[in-house]
Amino acid sequence: xxxxxxxxxxxxxxxxxxxxxxxxxxxxxxxxxxxxxxxxxxxxxxxxxxxxxxxxxxxxxxxxxxxxxxxxxxxxxxxxxxxxxxxxxxxxxxxxxxxxxxxxxxxxxxxxxxxxxxxxxxxxxxxxxxxxxxxxxxxxxxxxxxxxxxxxxxxxxxxxxxxxxxxxxxxxxxxxxxxxxxxxxxxxxxxxxxxxxxxxxxxxxxxxxxxxxxxxxxxxxxxxxxxxxxxxxxxxxxxxxxxxxxxxxxxxxxxxxxxxxxxxxxxxxxxxxxxxxxxxxxxxxxxxxxxxxxxxxxxxxxxxxxxxxxxxxxxxxxxxxxxxxxxxxxxxxxxxxxxxxxxxxxxxxxxxxxxxxxxxxxxxxxxxxxxxxxxxxx
Ligand SMILES: NC(=O)c1ccc[n+]([C@@H]2O[C@H](COP(=O)([O-])OP(=O)(O)OC[C@H]3O[C@@H](n4cnc5c(N)ncnc54)[C@H](OP(=O)(O)O)[C@@H]3O)[C@@H](O)[C@H]2O)c1
Numbered sequence: 414x415x416x417x418x419x420x421x422x423x424x425x426x427x428x429x430x431x432x433x434x435x436x437x438x439x440x441x442x443x444x445x446x447x448x449x450x451x452x453x454x455x456x457x458x459x460x461x462x463x464x465x466x467x468x469x470x471x472x473x474x475x476x477x478x479x480x481x482x483x484x485x486x487x488x489x490x491x492x493x494x495x496x497x498x499x500x501x502x503x504x505x506x507x508x509x510x511x512x513x514x515x516x517x518x519x520x521x522x523x524x525x526x527x528x529x530x531x532x533x534x535x536x537x538x539x540x541x542x543x544x545x546x547x548x549x550x551x552x553x554x555x556x557x558x559x560x561x562x563x564x565x566x567x568x569x570x571x572x573x574x575x576x577x578x579x580x581x582x583x584x585x586x587x588x589x590x591x592x593x594x595x596x597x598x599x600x601x602x603x604x605x606x607x608x609x610x611x612x613x614x615x616x617x618x619x620x621x622x623x624x625x626x627x628x629x630x631x632x633x634x635x636x637x638x639x640x641x642x643x644x645x646x647x648x649x650x651x652x653x654x655x656x657x658x659x660x661x662x663x664x665x666x667x668x669x670x671x672x673x674x675x676x677x678x679x680x681x682x683x684x685x686x687x688x689x690x691x692x693x694x695x696x697x698x699x700x701x702x703x704x705x706x707x708x709x710x711x712x713x714x715x716x717x718x719x720x721x722x723x724x725x726x727x728x729x730x731x732x733x734x735x736x737x738x739x740x741x742x743x744x745x746x747x748x749x750x751x752x753x754x755x756x757x758x759x760x761x762x763x764x765x766x767x768x769x770x771x772x773x774x775x776x777x778x779x780x781x782x783x784x785x786x787x788x789x790x791x
Contacts, residue, residue, distance in 0.1 A: 431667055435642055438673030439698045443683025447474035451528040451573075452682070453566070455479040455507060455559070456536025458489035460645035461581065464675035465533060469682070470497035477526065479507035479518060479536075509536055509558030510550060512725055519565035529569040531682045534559040534580045534617075540606045540651045549597045551606065552723075555613035560620060561724035567633070574632025575688070578624065579681040582617035582637040584696065587704055589615025593715060597723055615707055616716060618694050623713040625692025634691035636681035641697065642667070643674035 447469060457466040457478035470476045470493050478493070480486030486504035493502045505521060508514040522529075536559075541550045563578055570576040588611040600609040621637040628635065644664045652660055680698040681687070687700075694703045706712070721727075 436667060436669055436673070438641055438669050438676045441468075441676040441679040441683060441698060443680060443685065445472060447472040447530075447683075449473075449528075450530040451475045451477065451526055452531035452533065453477045453479055453522070453529060454533045454535055455509065455562075458482065458485040460647065460671045461640050461643055461674040461678065462533075462535035463489055463493070464670075464672045465535060465678050465682075466502070467493050467497055468675060468679055469531070470494075470499040470502050472683075473499060474531070475501040475526075475528075476503075477522065478502065478504045480504060481506070481508040481510075481514075481536075507536075507562075509554045509562075510544075510546070512558070512561060515558050515561045516565065519562060522566065523569060526569075528573050529566055530573050530576045532563065532566060532570060532576075532578045533678055533682060534562070534578070535678065537581065537613075537647065539610050539647050540603070541600055542651065545599070547599060549600055549609060551600055551609040552597065552613050552616065555610070556616040556620065557720060557723045559617075560720045561726065563624065564724070564726060570633045571631055576633050577682055578621075578633065578635040579678050580617045580621055580635070580637050581678050582621075582639055582694065583610075583614040584639050585611040586614040586618045586694075586707055587611075589613075590706065591615060591619075591712065591716065593719060596719055616720075618703055618707045619709075619713040619716050620720070621694075622692045622708065622710070623717045626710075626713075628691070634688045636687070636691065637694040638678040638681045639694065639696040639701075640674035640677055641669045643671055644668035645671050645674070 450473075452466075452469045452474045454462050454466040454469070454476060456462040457476075458480045462478075466476050466478055466489075476493070476499075478486050478490050480489065483504070483506060486506070490502050490504045494500055505518060506514070507518040537555045538551060544550060546553075559580060570578065588608075590608075591612055600606050618637045621635050624635045649657070649660065649664065677695050677698055681695050684698075690700050693700045694707070695701060
C-alpha cells in the first residue's frame, strides 16, 4: 500500500514538473488592437497556425489564411470569422511545395491587398508522406517556399513599417547540420526525414539571422519562434492507425495545446520593444541563445545564396529594377504561374481596390558578425 502511494506521488510530482516546464505556455501580451493592420498566416487551417490567426483576428486584424487546400482553408476562415466576430478573415491559395504557387499567391496578394504588417511563416511538414519528389520536399515547404514568399512580399512589408516577419522554427534546429553538397536531395525513409526536418528548422533560424542583417534600418524586423512541443497533427498524422489510441492520450497529457503553441509566434509578431532582437530565436516568449551552428554568419550567408538558386531567384531580382512592374504584369504572372488559376481567388474578397505595384527596392547587403544584445526580453 505504501509503495503504491509512493509510486502515485512520484508520478504526480513528475507530471507537475513536466506540466510547468513543458506543457504550460506563457501568455503573449503585446499590441491590443490590430485594427487597420493586415496579417498573413501560412498553414492557418489547423494546429498552431489556426490559433495564431484566431488571436490576430480577435485583436481586429485583417487576416489572410494562406493554405494549400481550398476546402480546409475556407472551412477555417469560416470558423475563425465565427469565433472572433471579425469578418476580415479570408482564404487565399498557397502551396509552398510549388514555387509557381508561391509566385501566384504573391502576385494575387500584392494586387488585392494594400497592406502587409505581419507575415507569419507557420506552415510546415515533418515527413514527405507518400509524396515522392525529385527534390528535398521538407526543405522546400519549410524553408525555400517561405524564403521566396518573403522575398516577393518584402516591398509591401517595407511600405507598412514597422512590420514584422516571423518564422515558426523548432528546437529541433539544434540537431540540424546543413550539408550544402546535398541540400536539395530527395529525402527517403523516416531517419532521413527526421534529419531533414531538423536541417530545415536550422535553415529557418539562419534565414532569419541573415534577413535581419539585410533589413537593418528598413523598419521591417524578423524573428524565429519555437512554439514548444504541441499536440497537433504535425507528427501524429504519420503515426499508424493502431498506435494512435495509445499515443493520443499521452500527447494530450504531455504536450501543449495549439493555443499554447501559438503564444511565442504571437509574441514575436506583437510584443512591443523587441526590435533590437531582430534576427534572434525565441522560445516560451523569451529570446534564447542558439548553438554555434545556428549563429554562424558565414553559413547564414551561404544558405541565402543557395536559397536564391533553389527558389529560382536570379541576382537581377535582388537589384532595384529600372521600372516598377505594373498591375497588369502581376495579373499575367499570376495567371501564368498558377496550375489552376481558379485557386488564386480569395474566399471572401473585400474590395480594397488595385494598389500601387510594389517597389522592389534594393535590400542592403552587409555581411558582418552581429553584436547580440543579451537575452533579457521577458
Ligand atoms: N507541433 C509541434 O510540436 C511543433 C514543434 C516545433 C515546431 N512546430 C512547427 O509549427 C508549425 C505548425 O505546425 P503544427 O504543429 O501546427 O502542425 P499542423 O497542424 O500539421 O499544421 C501544419 C500546417 O501547414 C500546412 N502545410 C503543410 N504543407 C503545406 C504546403 N505545401 N503548403 C502550404 N501549407 C502547408 C498544413 O496544411 P494541411 O492541413 O493542408 O496539411 C497545416 O495547415 C510547423 O512549421 C512546425 O514545424 C511544431
